[in-house]
Amino acid sequence: MVDHILRLKLALLGSAFRGAASAVRALLVLVLAGGVGTALILLAREVQVDRADHRAALIIVASAIALGTVVAPLSAGLGSALEPRRFAAFPVPRGQLALGLMLAGVIGIPGALAVTLGIAFEIAWADTDKAGLAILAGVVGAILLVMASQYLVAVTAQLAVSSAAVRMITTAARLTIALALGAAAMAVVLVQSGEDTEGLVEVASVVAATPLGFLWAAPGGVDAEIAWRLFGGAVAVAALVAAWPWVVSRIVEAPQRIRSAPAIRGLGWFDLVPATASAAIAARSLLYWTRDARYRAVIIALPVAPALMMVALALAGAPVPLLWLIPVPVFALFLGWFSHNDVAYDHSAMWMHVAAPLRGFSDRWGRVVPPLLIGTPLILLASPLAALWSEVPDVYPAVVGTGLGLLLTGLGVSSVSSALTPYPAARPGAGPWDQPPLIGAAAGWVQSFTLLAILAFMSPSLTLAVMGLLDEDPEMLELAGWAGGATGFGMLVLGILIGGFVFRRRAPELLGLLMRT
Amino acid sequence: MKLAKPATRRTGKPEVTAPGAKKPAGVAPGAKKAAPSTAKAPRAPRSPRAKPEPPPVVVEVTSLRKKYGSTVAVDDIDLTVRRGSMFGVVGPNGAGKTTTLSMITGLLRPDSGTVLVAGSDVWRDPIAAKRVTGVLPDRMRLFDRLTGAQLLYYCGMLHGLDRSTASSRTEDLGVALGIEGSLNRPVRDYSIGMVKKISLAAAMIHSPRVLVLDEPFESVDPVSTSQAIDLLQRYTASGGTVLLSSHNMALVERVCDSVAVIVDGSVLAVGTLDEVRGKQSLEERFVELAGGRVAVEGLEWLTTFSD
Numbered sequence: 001m002v003d004h005i006l007r008l009k010l011a012l013l014g015s016a017f018r019g020a021a022s023a024v025r026a027l028l029v030l031v032l033a034g035g036v037g038t039a040l041i042l043l044a045r046e047v048q049v050d051r052a053d054h055r056a057a058l059i060i061v062a063s064a065i066a067l068g069t070v071v072a073p074l075s076a077g078l079g080s081a082l083e084p085r086r087f088a089a090f091p092v093p094r095g096q097l098a099l100g101l102m103l104a105g106v107i108g109i110p111g112a113l114a115v116t117l118g119i120a121f122e123i124a125w126a127d128t129d130k131a132g133l134a135i136l137a138g139v140v141g142a143i144l145l146v147m148a149s150q151y152l153v154a155v156t157a158q159l160a161v162s163s164a165a166v167r168m169i170t171t172a173a174r175l176t177i178a179l180a181l182g183a184a185a186m187a188v189v190l191v192q193s194g195e196d197t198e199g200l201v202e203v204a205s206v207v208a209a210t211p212l213g214f215l216w217a218a219p220g221g222v223d224a225e226i227a228w229r230l231f232g233g234a235v236a237v238a239a240l241v242a243a244w245p246w247v248v249s250r251i252v253e254a255p256q257r258i259r260s261a262p263a264i265r266g267l268g269w270f271d272l273v274p275a276t277a278s279a280a281i282a283a284r285s286l287l288y289w290t291r292d293a294r295y296r297a298v299i300i301a302l303p304v305a306p307a308l309m310m311v312a313l314a315l316a317g318a319p320v321p322l323l324w325l326i327p328v329p330v331f332a333l334f335l336g337w338f339s340h341n342d343v344a345y346d347h348s349a350m351w352m353h354v355a356a357p358l359r360g361f362s363d364r365w366g367r368v369v370p371p372l373l374i375g376t377p378l379i380l381l382a383s384p385l386a387a388l389w390s391e392v393p394d395v396y397p398a399v400v401g402t403g404l405g406l407l408l409t410g411l412g413v414s415s416v417s418s419a420l421t422p423y424p425a426a427r428p429g430a431g432p433w434d435q436p437p438l439i440g441a442a443a444g445w446v447q448s449f450t451l452l453a454i455l456a457f458m459s460p461s462l463t464l465a466v467m468g469l470l471d472e473d474p475e476m477l478e479l480a481g482w483a484g485g486a487t488g489f490g491m492l493v494l495g496i497l498i499g500g501f502v503f504r505r506r507a508p509e510l511l512g513l514l515m516r517t
Numbered sequence: 518m519k520l521a522k523p524a525t526r527r528t529g530k531p532e533v534t535a536p537g538a539k540k541p542a543g544v545a546p547g548a549k550k551a552a553p554s555t556a557k558a559p560r561a562p563r564s565p566r567a568k569p570e571p572p573p574v575v576v577e578v579t580s581l582r583k584k585y586g587s588t589v590a591v592d593d594i595d596l597t598v599r600r601g602s603m604f605g606v607v608g609p610n611g612a613g614k615t616t617t618l619s620m621i622t623g624l625l626r627p628d629s630g631t632v633l634v635a636g637s638d639v640w641r642d643p644i645a646a647k648r649v650t651g652v653l654p655d656r657m658r659l660f661d662r663l664t665g666a667q668l669l670y671y672c673g674m675l676h677g678l679d680r681s682t683a684s685s686r687t688e689d690l691g692v693a694l695g696i697e698g699s700l701n702r703p704v705r706d707y708s709i710g711m712v713k714k715i716s717l718a719a720a721m722i723h724s725p726r727v728l729v730l731d732e733p734f735e736s737v738d739p740v741s742t743s744q745a746i747d748l749l750q751r752y753t754a755s756g757g758t759v760l761l762s763s764h765n766m767a768l769v770e771r772v773c774d775s776v777a778v779i780v781d782g783s784v785l786a787v788g789t790l791d792e793v794r795g796k797q798s799l800e801e802r803f804v805e806l807a808g809g810r811v812a813v814e815g816l817e818w819l820t821t822f823s824d
Contacts (some may be wrong), residue, residue, distance in 0.1 A: 272671050276672050287663065348656075352672060356675035357677065508624055
């Protein structure tokens with residue numbers, strides 16, 4: 001029976017190469033995994049474990065790769081994941097099923113990566129007096145990875161009760177992998193540049209305290225620490241292995257979870273806002289921001305853009321502390337800009353607004369509330385931290401002012417453009433990355449024009465901020481902050497008024513445009 | 518039914534020609550003296566020869582036109598709908614029914630022509646006209662992540678109701694249309710028939726003077742249809758006006774008192790049900806107006822079975 005499950009796993013892996021499109025995808029994944037594996041082995045040979053920064057980087061890289069490997073099976077969309085419930089209908093003895101699934105977890109890219117990670121870890125510690133301990137830690141670590149991954153697949157498969165949930169899980173897994181790879185790459189770059197190694201050591205000590213880095217930090221410790229780290233790892237493996245048959249039989253026997261739409265008492269957000277048209281539109285919009293995959297994807301993606309920019313600039317050799325000035329304005333810019341096609345997300349449901357005796361102002365204002373509610377607290381909270389970490393004195397007013405200014409100006413520009421020039425967007429109910437069937441050239445023009453318009457309106461404040469930075473002039477920085485806030489406020493009010501006017505004039509034409517897509 | 522009550526108070530009983538009743542008030546005593554001879558009509562206040570004054574016009578459509586490119590979708594349509602009537606617009610597929618109704622409700626801008634709803638020009642003073650109109654469009658989405666109750670509340674807010682009115686009307690409409698058990702589920706989980714019902718409720722929640730319903734009974738089961746018809750009849754009896762389109766001739770014949778037949782964007786026949794259908798059934802008359810049955814030619818192979 002066990003060999004049947006293993007053969008099934010191999011057949012599933014082989015099927016990834018059937019069909020041109022999926023073969024290309026499988027090849028890309030294979031190349032990526034191969035690249036990561038090769039890089040791991042090559043880097044491991046460079047590691048000098050007698051240096052603290054190298055040890056720290058080793059812990060960080062190993063933990064990051066471990067994290068990526070654990071969630072890797074989820075990134076394929078669970079479609080071909082071997083999870084216990086799939087065998088519920090077959091008369092497979094539970095013990096054999098558990099053993100078969102465990103072994104099947106080793107086969108495949110995540111299993112291979114786990115083994116490679118273990119080997120690379122041993123190579124790094126080879127030729128030292130702790131080589132034997134490293135081999136032990138590597139083996140236990142690899143087994144732990146495979147087991148943890150199995151548990152994760154089994155548990156998430158129970159959570160993935162709707163296609164939307166599956167998409168969310170897949171997206172989250174892919175993002176986690178990307179972030180893990182990014183973190184590993186950053187650790188390597190930092191070590192090679194030789195800068196800021198204290199920070200690296202600090203991060204490594206934090207990671208070493210978590211289950212992720214627990215084992216990988218073992219050989220670097222002193223005697224007692226080594227002992228209890230290895231012991232802890234062994235206990236974890238033993239516990240996971242021992243509990244696995246029980247978990248498998250529980251999952252197979254328990255009744256399937258089906259998405260039962262929970263009966264929602266009351267009216268949710270609608271109960272919390274005043275009983276006016278704009279407040280109701282704000283509540284509805286907020287509900288879509290939090291529940292619709294198309295909006296949620298943006299909320300997830302927004303923090304990633306600044307992070308990627310920071311990593312890219314850091315790799316290019318920009319001074320790291322100064323890069324902390326990037327996240328707040330970039331986040332604010334994109335959050336404000338995202339609303340520029342908001343009505344298109346309603347699709348033809350917009351008729352409700354057109355058929356009602358609604359002031360254009362109410363529609364515009366209601367739609368602006370969710371990004372304001374999301375963005376303003378984040379900007380206010382993140383600005384002091386960013387200013388602190390940037391190590392530029394007196395930069396705080398400029399960060400918070402330009403951040404708020406970019407958000408509000410963006411929302412003002414969006415209020416006008418979403419009434420004036422909507423273009424086809426993914427339909428309601430579509431996945432976050434689904435594209436509409438038809439995007440004209442207009443989309444690109446509108447996107448770039450609105451982005452440029454926001455930057456143009458904010459250019460006085462941004463110029464002041466840059467000048468203040470270059471001259472290290474605190475007054476100029478403060479002025480930039482006030483200018484940003486004032487520009488944002490003015491542009492938001494103006495945008496809502498103009499947008500409302502345009503919306504009222506063009507409502508039927510807008511509806512026609514949305515229905516044609 | 519809370520929905521109907523305020524309307525009843527406001528307008529009185531239309532079949533007694535409430536608006537006309539004021540004028541002949543002075544004549545009434547004389548008429549009453551004459552009455553004993555015609556004892557069966559004590560309510561007729563005027564001389565037997567004068568026709569009762571028709572109820573006021575609520576929807577007036579004048580020379581409405583709409584072109585899509587080179588095809589004329591709606592070609593010079595005039596319609597007059599009086600208060601308290603259930604007016605049916607019938608026509609074959611693609612005749613321009615939906616286009617016409619969309620222009621009446623302010624969802625589609627006409628190329629020319631005017632639409633007056635309760636005295637307000639839909640395209641000059643849209644806010645006033647939309648305040649008194651309830652709309653059920655065909656084949657348009659709803660905000661379907663909201664629950665039924667949220668959607669009705671939302672619609673009430675867009676029309677300026679207060680919180681308690683919106684909530685109590687949501688309950689009433691849920692009971693009247695038999696969807697009270699589903700109001701706490703997201704609309705996206707509804708069946709097509711339930712979506713029609715929640716749309717009808719959304720159209721009625723602000724107790725409009727006029728309901729414009731595009732295919733309100735399509736894919737609704739017979740039980741729910743008669744439930745909805747009861748609701749609509751109570752609504753018109755208390756002074757509301759319904760303008761609906763349908764393919765279902767039997768249904769139109771059953772519920773409507775006036776009918777307009779639209780073919781190729783023009784009104785071919787309009788009037789009370791009896792005026793339009795004459796001695797035929799509405800369906801026969803409709804097929805005749807719409808170009809008659811085309812004799813099926815060709816397709817001989819269909820009568821020679823292959824085995």
